[in-house]
Amino acid sequence: xxxxxxxxxxxxxxxxxxxxxxxxxxxxxxxxxxxxxxxxxxxxxxxxxxxxxxxxxxxxxxxxxxxxxxxxxxxxxxxxxxxxxxxxxxxxxxxxxxxxxxxxxxxxxxxxxxxxxxxxxxxxxxxxxxxxxxxxxxxxxxxxxxxxxxxxxxxxxxxxxxxxxxxxxxxxxxxxxxxxxxxxxxxxxxxxxxxxxxxxxxxxxxxxxxxxxxxxxxxxxxxxxxxxxxxxxxxxxxxxxxxxxxxxxxxxxxxxxxxxxxxxxxxxxxxxxxxxxxxxxxxxxxxxxxxxxxxxxxxxxxxxxxxxxxxxxxxxxxxxxxxxxxxxxxxxxxxxxxxxxxxxxxxxxxxxxxxxxxxxxxxxxxxxxxxxxxxxxxxxxxxxxxxxxxxxxxxxxxxxxxxxxxxxxxxxxxxxxxxxxxxxxxxxxxxxxxxxxxxxxxxxxxxxxxxxxxxxxxxxxxxxxxxxxxxxxxxxxxxxxxxxxxxxxxxxxxxxxxxxxxxxxxxxxxxxxxxxxxxxxxxxxxxxxxxxxxxxxxxxxxxxxxxxxxxxxxxxxxxxxxxxxxxxxxxxxxxxxxxxxxxxxxxxxxxxxxx
Amino acid sequence: xxxxxxxxxxxxxxxxxxxxxxxxxxxxxxxxxxxxxxxxxxxxxxxxxxxxxxxxxxxxxxxxxxxxxxxxxxxxxxxxxxxxxxxxxxxxxxxxxxxxxxxxxxxxxxxxxxxxxxxxxxxxxxxxxxxxxxxxxxxxxxxxxxxxxxxxxxxxxxxxxxxxxxxxxxxxxxxxxxxxxxxxxxxxxxxxxxxxxxxxxxxxxxxxxxxxxxxxxxxxxxxxxxxxxxxxxxxxxxxxxxxxxxxxxxxxxxxxxxxxxxxxxxxxxxxxxxxxxxxxxxxxxxxxxxxxxxxxxxxxxxxxxxxxxxxxxxxxxxxxxxxxxxxxxxxxxxxxxxxxxxxxxxxxxxxxxx
Numbered sequence: 001x002x003x004x005x006x007x008x009x010x011x012x013x014x015x016x017x018x019x020x021x022x023x024x025x026x027x028x029x030x031x032x033x034x035x036x037x038x039x040x041x042x043x044x045x046x047x048x049x050x051x052x053x054x055x056x057x058x059x060x061x062x063x064x065x066x067x068x069x070x071x072x073x074x075x076x077x078x079x080x081x082x083x084x085x086x087x088x089x090x091x092x093x094x095x096x097x098x099x100x101x102x103x104x105x106x107x108x109x110x111x112x113x114x115x116x117x118x119x120x121x122x123x124x125x126x127x128x129x130x131x132x133x134x135x136x137x138x139x140x141x142x143x144x145x146x147x148x149x150x151x152x153x154x155x156x157x158x159x160x161x162x163x164x165x166x167x168x169x170x171x172x173x174x175x176x177x178x179x180x181x182x183x184x185x186x187x188x189x190x191x192x193x194x195x196x197x198x199x200x201x202x203x204x205x206x207x208x209x210x211x212x213x214x215x216x217x218x219x220x221x222x223x224x225x226x227x228x229x230x231x232x233x234x235x236x237x238x239x240x241x242x243x244x245x246x247x248x249x250x251x252x253x254x255x256x257x258x259x260x261x262x263x264x265x266x267x268x269x270x271x272x273x274x275x276x277x278x279x280x281x282x283x284x285x286x287x288x289x290x291x292x293x294x295x296x297x298x299x300x301x302x303x304x305x306x307x308x309x310x311x312x313x314x315x316x317x318x319x320x321x322x323x324x325x326x327x328x329x330x331x332x333x334x335x336x337x338x339x340x341x342x343x344x345x346x347x348x349x350x351x352x353x354x355x356x357x358x359x360x361x362x363x364x365x366x367x368x369x370x371x372x373x374x375x376x377x378x379x380x381x382x383x384x385x386x387x388x389x390x391x392x393x394x395x396x397x398x399x400x401x402x403x404x405x406x407x408x409x410x411x412x413x414x415x416x417x418x419x420x421x422x423x424x425x426x427x428x429x430x431x432x433x434x435x436x437x438x439x440x441x442x443x444x445x446x447x448x449x450x451x452x453x454x455x456x457x458x459x460x461x462x463x464x465x466x467x468x469x470x471x472x473x474x475x476x477x478x479x480x481x482x483x484x485x486x487x488x489x490x491x492x493x494x495x496x497x498x499x500x501x502x503x504x505x506x507x508x509x510x511x512x513x514x515x516x517x518x519x520x521x522x523x524x525x526x527x528x529x530x531x532x533x534x535x536x537x538x539x540x541x542x543x544x545x546x547x548x549x550x551x552x553x554x555x556x557x558x559x560x561x562x563x564x565x566x567x568x569x570x571x572x573x574x575x576x577x578x579x580x581x582x583x584x585x586x587x588x589x590x591x592x593x594x595x
Numbered sequence: 596x597x598x599x600x601x602x603x604x605x606x607x608x609x610x611x612x613x614x615x616x617x618x619x620x621x622x623x624x625x626x627x628x629x630x631x632x633x634x635x636x637x638x639x640x641x642x643x644x645x646x647x648x649x650x651x652x653x654x655x656x657x658x659x660x661x662x663x664x665x666x667x668x669x670x671x672x673x674x675x676x677x678x679x680x681x682x683x684x685x686x687x688x689x690x691x692x693x694x695x696x697x698x699x700x701x702x703x704x705x706x707x708x709x710x711x712x713x714x715x716x717x718x719x720x721x722x723x724x725x726x727x728x729x730x731x732x733x734x735x736x737x738x739x740x741x742x743x744x745x746x747x748x749x750x751x752x753x754x755x756x757x758x759x760x761x762x763x764x765x766x767x768x769x770x771x772x773x774x775x776x777x778x779x780x781x782x783x784x785x786x787x788x789x790x791x792x793x794x795x796x797x798x799x800x801x802x803x804x805x806x807x808x809x810x811x812x813x814x815x816x817x818x819x820x821x822x823x824x825x826x827x828x829x830x831x832x833x834x835x836x837x838x839x840x841x842x843x844x845x846x847x848x849x850x851x852x853x854x855x856x857x858x859x860x861x862x863x864x865x866x867x868x869x870x871x872x873x874x875x876x877x878x879x880x881x882x883x884x885x886x887x888x889x890x891x892x893x894x895x896x897x898x899x900x901x902x903x904x905x906x907x908x909x910x911x912x913x914x915x916x917x918x919x920x921x922x923x924x925x926x927x928x929x930x931x932x933x934x935x936x937x938x939x940x941x942x943x944x945x946x947x948x949x
Binding site: 007488490491493494495496497498499500501502504509512513 | 678680682684693694696745746
């Protein structure tokens with residue numbers, strides 16, 4: 001009997017995962033799309049055409065949809081208007097800022113890959129593993145960090161003021177959006193390119209040199225072809241991510257620099273759900289197409305990974321001679337820039353949370369948080385519930401996302417058609433923005449769905465956990481699948497030949513052997529949940545289920561202590577502390593779980 | 596009674612056949628070896644018996660019971676894997692005891708005692724608390740064997756169990772495996788690519804090639820009477836000579852491109868039906884260097900001589916064909932030699948229809 005149950009467990013797990021995804025992701029998102037293309041059950045192109053032919057959204061490209069036969073005239077107009085003044089529309093602007101952000105990320109990330117791959121220095125490994133961190137930092141917190149650093153009363157202007165310069169105005173400009181996007185995505189470029197660079201077999205370079213190639217020629221002929229695909233992969237991913245970016249643009253750009261994503265949010269806020277759904281559909285079509293390109297491209301280059309000896313690393317510091325080495329001086333310069341971009345905002349967040357506008361130390365902002373907590377006024381955003389909610393949602397996300405992620409990882413590593421399906425299942429949530437998932441959940445779960453004559457509704461908190469699980473499980477799979485795939489399948493075969501069912505082999509042999517990867521996946525899922533803003537901000541609307549990031553965003557707009565960021569930086573610091581603490585906690589727990 | 600029986604078993608991977616209509620009948624208590632080059636389907640055959648691969652066609656029976664649809668954990672087979680697959684997060688003792696969580700072997704012995712006995716059996720007593728990684732390759736091999744035997748399987752399956760070890764240890768351990776198998780009397784299927792190993796320890800051998808079984812028989816038959824050209828070439832050193840059929844009753848073959856002044860008509864046991872040209876094989880040790888009185892003598896030139904210690908390996912050339920000869924003389928042979936052949940030592944390994 002129990003063996004029968006064990007044998008059914010995995011297939012049931014697969015079905016349950018698919019069912020959960022259908023409920024928390026595919027059905028809600030599908031309902032959003034349906035709204036855009038269906039009118040009382042009949043297919044319609046009306047809303048789509050309305051958006052596409054509106055110059056506000058598509059800029060000069062709207063001619064394509066308004067009057068396709070008049071394209072020559074449209075092009076003529078486009079040329080006569082002059083390129084810089086070309087009206088981009090929301091879609092054009094979104095693509096434009098994504099392109100700029102991609103360029104900035106590559107420019108900032110590539111030298112880092114060079115340093116990490118080719119130089120040896122104290123803390124190199126730590127630095128390499130730290131490149132994963134920005135990815136899981138709550139984006140609204142990073143946005144507040146950037147405000148704290150580059151804002152009118154931020155750290156940078158404070159410092160400039162001391163030497164009689166400034167102030168410079170960066171907030172609500174494209175520059176700061178691009179810079180914040182680089183903060184997120186340059187480490188991605190660094191990590192992917194470093195890995196590719198380290199997998200270049202030194203014997204290939206040495207063969208090229210032995211056959212008469214100069215160092216530069218060997219780089220061009222051997223190293224460059226090896227790292228270019230990963231650079232393109234990273235660039236493509238960066239473009240997708242920044243195309244869909246939300247909290248950064250919302251907090252740093254405002255509606256003036258609204259991307260499609262921010263505009264969808266604005267439409268939802270003004271309860272124009274129809275137009276929001278249509279915009280969401282168009283955005284998703286674009287991001288899915290980009291994601292498809294990415295997957296096609298990534299699949300083609302996977303086979304190039306080889307086991308060889310990587311290139312030898314040079315020492316970064318060579319005593320006093322370091323100062324006479326132009327390359328090393330340039331690296332030092334890069335290090336300073338990187339420190340400003342990556343450490344600056346987080347440091348500014350901490351400093352600004354205890355600094356009054358005149359530069360003196362203050363605890364006023366934390367007192368404000370305590371006052372908020374004590375306040376009995378309706379609609380007050382209290383810090384403690386936000387913290388508790390975040391932790392509860394994080395735990396709920398773990399309960400859902402870890403088993404789901406493991407099940408998808410098992411299917412993905414089994415090979416064959418199931419594995420490709422799993423890859424598609426896995427990647428879809430990455431290509432659908434949190435706003436759209438949130439909107440879908442709002443419409444289907446929170447407002448309710450009629451099924452067999454019953455109206456089924458789920459409370460906001462449940463919907464939030466669902467949304468977080470949909471966003472987080474791919475990270476569990478991303479961690480577990482490579483570890484599971486890399487594990488010798490004979491361990492599993494050995495266990496089964498000794499009498500263990502598939503489930504027992506998984507629980508007793510495979511998962512303990514890849515415990516580190518499972519824990520890393522869990523830590524990611526937790527961090528994603530704690531930092532999730534896009535869908536939470538929609539689902540927590542009017543509910544007391546707000547989280548730390550949502551509270552943070554509300555404090556950014558709170559001017560009760562004058563025009564400064566104080567309360568937001570204080571809340572941001574709390575968020576930073578709890579994010580870090582939960583990481584440490586999981587790490588410690590993990591240490592004990594290991595056999 | 597049969598231990599394991601395969602009837603017309605075929606397995607395909609993504610439409611590519613891995614084994615095609617393989618039929619084997621392995622007696623209870625027999626030591627049966629599957630041998631062949633990599634990719635011949637021997638491991639797939641073994642994994643099909645273990646239940647890790649599902650046949651597209653055919654029947655697999657263990658102890659007379661059809662095991663179609665029976666998952667690996669319910670087949671009561673013990674498997675030793677190529678790299679042992681000892682669980683690195685468990686001690687040696689825990690590894691050996693793992694199968695006892697799920698199976699209760701016959702006998703009145705407690706689990707703990709059984710593990711201790713098995714560790715003694717494989718000469719690893721006192722090593723129970725070690726981690727597998729602390730052990731040498733040979734020791735890990737013994738533990739893997741003990742682990743596979745612990746639940747008292749009906750059939751023992753060994754997949755290239757010695758291939759990760761160095762030559763000397765391989766020869767020592769294959770004797771250990773054979774002795775253990777004899778002691779326990781357990782039906783055993785052994786997979787190896789090493790033909791010498793296969794001949795040394797098996798009751799019977801199946802030579803596989805391209806997903807099919809080429810020949811099944813005791814090691815002596817496989818060696819002395821290879822059924823196909825592939826078996827003749829794969830098992831041991833061999834000389835293959837092309838010949839033309841000169842008479843079918845009694846069956847006689849003339850070595851092709853023969854000198855007119857040399858007697859090269861060879862009487863053979865039997866001929867493949869309706870063949871005009873045939874391939875003959877003769878072992879290097881059956882070619883007697885310097886034997887002028889043999890029924891068939893060939894005059895050949897010596898090209899290369901290798902000294903192997905107990906014998907010389909002499910590469911000769913006769914009529915544009917190279918012939919490998921084992922020579923047990925005291926010193927290297929001269930440049931021109933006479934090679935003596937007894938027709939009894941010649942096997943017909945394949946025919947070509949006219």
